[in-house]
Amino acid sequence: MIRRFFTVGGFTLLSRITGFIRDVVMAAVLGAGPIADAFLVAFRLPNHFRAIFAEGAFAAAFVPAYARTLEQDGKLAARSFADRLALAMIVLQVALLVVALIYTPEVVRLLAPGLDASRFDLAVALTRITFPYLALISIESLIAGTLNANNRFASAAGAPVLLNLAMIGTLTYATLFPTVGHAAAWGVLIAGVLQLALVAGDAEKNGFGLRLKMPKLDEPTKKFLKALGPAIVGAGGVQLALFADTIIATFLPTGALSALYYADRIHQLPIGVVGIAVGTVLLPEMARRLAAGDEKGAASSQGRAIEFTLLLAVPCAAASLVIPELIMRALFARGAFTAADAAAAGQTLAAYATGLIPFVLMRSFVAPFHARGDTTTPVIAALTGVALNIALKLMLMGPLAQVGLALGTAAGAWLNLLLLIWFARRRGFVKPGESTFNNSVRLIAAGIILAAVLFFETWFLAPHFAKMTWFRDEALLITVAIGGGATYLALVWAFLGGKWLRGLLRSVEPAAKA
Numbered sequence: 001m002i003r004r005f006f007t008v009g010g011f012t013l014l015s016r017i018t019g020f021i022r023d024v025v026m027a028a029v030l031g032a033g034p035i036a037d038a039f040l041v042a043f044r045l046p047n048h049f050r051a052i053f054a055e056g057a058f059a060a061a062f063v064p065a066y067a068r069t070l071e072q073d074g075k076l077a078a079r080s081f082a083d084r085l086a087l088a089m090i091v092l093q094v095a096l097l098v099v100a101l102i103y104t105p106e107v108v109r110l111l112a113p114g115l116d117a118s119r120f121d122l123a124v125a126l127t128r129i130t131f132p133y134l135a136l137i138s139i140e141s142l143i144a145g146t147l148n149a150n151n152r153f154a155s156a157a158g159a160p161v162l163l164n165l166a167m168i169g170t171l172t173y174a175t176l177f178p179t180v181g182h183a184a185a186w187g188v189l190i191a192g193v194l195q196l197a198l199v200a201g202d203a204e205k206n207g208f209g210l211r212l213k214m215p216k217l218d219e220p221t222k223k224f225l226k227a228l229g230p231a232i233v234g235a236g237g238v239q240l241a242l243f244a245d246t247i248i249a250t251f252l253p254t255g256a257l258s259a260l261y262y263a264d265r266i267h268q269l270p271i272g273v274v275g276i277a278v279g280t281v282l283l284p285e286m287a288r289r290l291a292a293g294d295e296k297g298a299a300s301s302q303g304r305a306i307e308f309t310l311l312l313a314v315p316c317a318a319a320s321l322v323i324p325e326l327i328m329r330a331l332f333a334r335g336a337f338t339a340a341d342a343a344a345a346g347q348t349l350a351a352y353a354t355g356l357i358p359f360v361l362m363r364s365f366v367a368p369f370h371a372r373g374d375t376t377t378p379v380i381a382a383l384t385g386v387a388l389n390i391a392l393k394l395m396l397m398g399p400l401a402q403v404g405l406a407l408g409t410a411a412g413a414w415l416n417l418l419l420l421i422w423f424a425r426r427r428g429f430v431k432p433g434e435s436t437f438n439n440s441v442r443l444i445a446a447g448i449i450l451a452a453v454l455f456f457e458t459w460f461l462a463p464h465f466a467k468m469t470w471f472r473d474e475a476l477l478i479t480v481a482i483g484g485g486a487t488y489l490a491l492v493w494a495f496l497g498g499k500w501l502r503g504l505l506r507s508v509e510p511a512a513k514a
Contacts (some may be wrong), residue, residue: 008277011157016269018164020331025171029180029336037257038119039181041112041250043188044125046134048111049096050141057231058089059145060139060283060370060378065224067149067287068373073220081220082146083213089142090212093135100131114250122181129185136192143199146208149284155202157277162198163191191223211377223373231375233383245405246391248397255341256402261343261350262332263324263406270316271359278305279363286371295430298371303432305364307439313360314447315488320353321478322454330473344402351403355410358417358446365420368429377423385416446491453487454480 062085070078077081100107108123110117144156167187174183203209215221249256282305289298319327325346333342342399366378391410396404425431457480465476492501 008157008280010151011154011161012273014158014275015160015164016273018161018168019265022164022167022171022330023262024334025168026184027078027262027332027337029171029174030184030336032117033258033336034119034254034422035122035179035181035342037115037250037254038122039126039184040257040261041108041115041119041123042130042181042185045107045111045127045147046131046137046188049134050137057228059141060231060366060375061224061227062142063145063149063283064287064370064373065220065227067284068223068291069220069289070149071291077220078149079208079211079276080213081224082142082208082209084215084221085224086139086142086210087212088215089138090135093138096134097135100134101128104128111247112250113247114252121139122179126178126181126185129182130188133188133192136196139195140192140199143196143203143208143210147199147203147206149287150204150206150208151284152202152208153281154197157280159195159198162194163188166191166194168174227370227375229375230379233379244393245409248405249402251395251399255344258341259344259348260402260405262328262337262345263352265361266327266349267320267352267356268329270313270356274309274312275318275360275363278309279367281305282364282367283370286367290371298368299430299432302364303369305367305435306361306432306436307443309360309364310357310440310443311492313356314443315450315484316358317353318447318451318454319481319484320349320356322352322451323458323477324349324475326458326473326480330477333473348406351400351406352410354407355413358410358413361417362413362420365417365424368424369420377427378420381416381419381423384419385412385414388412388415439500442495443492446488446495449491450484450488454484457483 023102026036030039054365066078069081097465104127105124108120108127112120112123140156140159144159147153147156167184170177170183170187170190171180174180177186200209245260249260282301285301286298289295289301325343328342328346328349329339333339369375369378389408391403392408392411396407398404400407458476461476461479465472465479468475
């Protein structure tokens, strides 16, 4: 399982690195002006729905159902189940696409009401280009789910790299398009085609390719639909909070949307590389173990996932809280993206970072419910968190602008996670164990000390680097990162020992042998 974490996390890291390059190009070419705001609205719309129809609700219901069918009824039954759902998914996506293209102005007006006329018209035009990406990525996610349940993670984890490369390519040749926003939008659509082709080719090569069949309401499908309904409600609630970000930010001064976007891109790095990667592997792992009656093995897998997640996420949280403006200046402050833009994004990043720990742990605490086919309980936790999230956004948008939106997001994540833990205890799930709790506390303590080290290290070194003319912020960030990384490694070694670290990284037995 740990090896699979590294496979998914490694490809996700590659995706984030190419995504960073993409964002550097976007920041330099688009900046934080009206064209950037219009494109980001067009980019967010299909991605909001993607969290419902692709990696979010659909995956939460499909992967456990497919894994359970695979474990209990064999490969042929699981493949037939996927083939029937694929046809239904395609029909649904085509219908949704037709409606979205016809009513694009109404959708944009509903979700971004604060845009002025010029930004609104451009956002409508760009959304009509980007929205078909949703249909492509939804089918890609279904195929990726079948691959993941069969312990093949590489192509699905690597597919997002193609989104970044496609956008970099179109932005590089932006002069061939009406605006830079059009170039970025066409990059999104091209990426959808490439991502689908990649995972479909991998599935076909390994015997998991789709063969469309008419859906039928058999027992696996009934269980899937029973799980899908609550999952859609939950994912829709979470997306409602994200929609609130977009809606509220359009009423804030120009550049607020961009500050949220770039801060969220850095915030999402550990969430994607660690939290989502771990959850992607943990869900089918727990589903298989529970289907085989191995409750303790499932809890052990969850415990290792929690510790592994914290090991990698804690230093990210410390850095984002203590040196956020330095991070944003070093990464994005060039071209049309000014130092003032970096400062605004840095403040937003620090606010997001207050909720990084619950965000990265969320998938590990949702997995025990989804693996048992229970998508209702996580929905209750998610919607409660969303209610707090939106309430705080509305309260804080006036005094804190986009920083208030990020703080609301963080508070909602904490409430969501705490409720998941409480519900798991009430349901009597086997707990990961006392050692997981103790090790987690030690990792948090190491992170607190690291935050202090980063603060004093930056305070001491900044005057020395201020004399540099070129790459001042970049050099300072690299130096601070090296010192902080060495400090954190020493703290982990001192607090938990080399034996724990080697044991965590040692591969566990597959579920089939449990």
